Amino acid sequence: MTETGTVRLTWHGHSTVWIEDSGTRLLTDPLLRDRLAHLRRRRGPRPHLTDAPDAVLVSHLHADHLDFASLRRLPGRPTLVVPAGAGALVRRTLGPAAGPCVELAPGETTTVGEVRVTAVPAAHDGGRGPWSRHRAAAVGYLVQGQARTWFAGDTGLFDEMGKLGPLDVALVPVGGWGPTLPAGHLDPAGAAEAVRRAAAAWAVPIHFGTFWPIGCDRIRPDRFLPPGEEFARQAGAVSPGTRVRVLRPGESCAVPVS
Numbered sequence: 001m002t003e004t005g006t007v008r009l010t011w012h013g014h015s016t017v018w019i020e021d022s023g024t025r026l027l028t029d030p031l032l033r034d035r036l037a038h039l040r041r042r043r044g045p046r047p048h049l050t051d052a053p054d055a056v057l058v059s060h061l062h063a064d065h066l067d068f069a070s071l072r073r074l075p076g077r078p079t080l081v082v083p084a085g086a087g088a089l090v091r092r093t094l095g096p097a098a099g100p101c102v103e104l105a106p107g108e109t110t111t112v113g114e115v116r117v118t119a120v121p122a123a124h125d126g127g128r129g130p131w132s133r134h135r136a137a138a139v140g141y142l143v144q145g146q147a148r149t150w151f152a153g154d155t156g157l158f159d160e161m162g163k164l165g166p167l168d169v170a171l172v173p174v175g176g177w178g179p180t181l182p183a184g185h186l187d188p189a190g191a192a193e194a195v196r197r198a199a200a201a202w203a204v205p206i207h208f209g210t211f212w213p214i215g216c217d218r219i220r221p222d223r224f225l226p227p228g229e230e231f232a233r234q235a236g237a238v239s240p241g242t243r244v245r246v247l248r249p250g251e252s253c254a255v256p257v258s
Contacts (some may be wrong), residue, residue: 001162006254007147009167012047013210015065016154017171022145024113027053027078028171029153031211032070036063039177039211042224044249049248052076052219055112059153060138061128064177064211068093072077081110081117083126085136090127106139115145122155124184147257150198154207155193156184165199168257170242173199175208179220192234195242202255205231210249212238 010018015029032049034041052075058066060083071080077099082090084105090096102110104119111117124138143149147168154173174191181187186194188205195203208227217224232244245253 005257007144007145007149007257008254009171009204009247010252011204011206011247012176012251013041014057015045015173015207017151017204017206018049018053018252019143019149020152021143021149022114024054024055024145025051026055026057026112026115026117026143027074028057028141028151029059029065029076030056030070030197031067032073033067036067036211036212039064040214041210042212042217043210047250049073049075050242050251053078055079055081055117057117057141057143057151058082058086058090059118059122059140059151059198060124060126061132061134062087062125062154063129066090066128067155068163072097078249079112081119082142083119083136084108086134086226089128089134104136105137110149111145115143118142118144119216121158122153122158123241124154132211145189147255150200152186152194154185155194156186157190157196157197161194161197162199165197167198167200168198168202169255170195170203171206172203172231174205174231175206175223177211178213179216179223181223188231188234193239194237196239197236200239200242201258202234203231203242204253205246
């Protein structure tokens, strides 16, 4: 259970975060395997969840965020909250293993336990992949219980970020999984600007330093571990009111809520 006046977070690497707020347990973009195509888990333990989340928040259709093998491994039958238009793909692929599925477009809200979950915009490609016709607009989520927590999913900067705040917590991507960072992503400087726009009291960097293609550590090692600390440095310069907590994969923290 979340302690009074705190939201408890566990970062399991990449974009997978366990959020406990007001006794409600949420899991974002679960990637619970050690291997996904050409990617390998290079840091942190493989997540082994013993408790069932009340809901899973899926930000977009890319395979490292909507991983059906990981969804099948989840204990219980949590509600799946997915972008509008993704429900048919999820139900067809998971079949009888699928729990309740809620589709949200930006601005739409659902209630999970004691928290409200609202889909918010994200500037990111919404396709499943280059060989798939499945598309659904990528989203982030605003979780409102004791805290206002923004899970950004994958995104570049967008104008509406200023309307998200003030926030208690921002779970913000600061990198990627390869030697380049395409459009629709945030690097440490962009992520610092995002938390400034969203007026976040606390920020936890995600989407870096977990999965990496074999051989990339010889080509661009600076893209793997440094983005977390570089984000903390950049945020200190452009958003001094934001306190940054850089976690290791598998590490937890309790963020106080004012």
